Amino acid sequence: MIQVYNLNKSYQKDSSAVRDLTLKVAKGEFVYITGPSGAGKSTLLKLLFAAEKPSRGQILINGQNLTRMNGKKIALMRRRLGVVFQDFKLINSRSVFENVAFPLEIQGKKRYEVSNKVYQVLKLVGLEHKIKRYPLELSGGEQQRIAIARALVIDPLVLIADEPTGNLDPDNTCEVMELFKGANARGTTVLLATHDRDIIRRFPRRVLTLDQGRLVRDLTP
């Protein structure tokens, strides 16, 4: 599903955020990306959903080379990726329904299709009763569940999450992790960056450890 070859990303001349990274993630896998702060976890994820361009190397997702895509093709590729962030990145001026419906609207889906799908996915994350609320009226955990719903509403090939539990308490962390496990069980490949060892212990899966931009360990339980 995901193939990364000799990936490098430098922001400055003599320091690299990601160095000579090569890895493969199979379809349907659940992979943690971990490491200390500044290890390059977020940079790697940004490279995977093309928010950043690599300095060198190749990224293939579902057989398509991300590094050779123009703006429009990148946009079309992102329609098959679900992305979740630590800070949720919800649009505060839009209701829960509108936030979750946004990716489907962009894909030009019909209105009844959008409504059905949004309701289903909100039910999945347990927030169907908050459909008319606005993000700032919800708790942090609820906002993250809305962000996950927005990522899942398109039935993504890959779900990319950057520290999704970073702002959450232990109860909400568990709920959010159950949602990722559920998505993975339904066949979605999940890539989750975290530095929280407790999560990895409680939900053991393949772990890629980065340090100073290099892949230093690849462990499968």
Added chain:
Amino acid sequence: MRRVIYFLLRALRNMRQSPFLCSAAISTVTVALVILAFFALIVINVQQLTRHWSRDVQVVAYFDHPPASPVLDRQLSRIRQYPEVESVAYISPRQAFKRFQVRLGDDADLLQGMANDFLPAALEVRLTEKYRNSAGVQRVVERLRRNKSFADLRYGQEWLERFEAFLGLLRTAGLVLGGFLLFAALFIVSNTIKLTLYARREELEVMALVGGTPAFIKAPFLLEGALQGALGGLFALLTSFLFFSMVLKEDLGRLLLASGLGKISFLPPHWQILIVLLGCLLGLFGSLFSLRKFVRI
């Protein structure tokens, strides 16, 4: 079509969701275009005045002796055929005398005891609008000079040159100031729209993250800019018209009427359409320039 309606609805919703920023953008366009409309109003009326003045551009050809009727007819028909000529009028010595009397007014008694045919007969040659300039007058004068029947030709060369210099200045000032105003308007509008986009940067970012193509992300904002610009243009027209009716018509009117212009007019319909269109373009380009900074995929 479904996409266009979607973009339009989104543009309208964006405007409804940020009424303050939307009003700021519309007001900026309005103010910029009101200034431009006033400037156009003054230039158009002054141009009308100069056109009015240019009607006085004529060549007067004086005869040595009053011509016999067949000779005069021949001269008149020949001159009428010149492409530069709009009309030719024969002024007999008596008609000239009467005009002189009228012009002297209260001092007309100075002419007492003079014969009423002492002034020379003349032809007054009026030119078509296209030739009411120094070059046009020269062409007619050269043709008339070849005609030996005329003792003298008068055409106010100095006045004409000054008049042309004034027209040139007016045109250049119009172009330079108009261009400057337009550029300033574009700059201000673009910056105001940049502020509105800055306030919506999270939305732009999310749109890009969930797979919005650059065109899809930009379209509603461009449409919004164009709509705001068009609204600004309409408000600018309305404001200019109100100000014109209440203040300018009287003040500018007093100035221009004293200079001989019949009536002061508001912007003609094609200028009104141009102002709205200009507003639309200002909004569109203002958004386009700002979006380049905020939409990066």
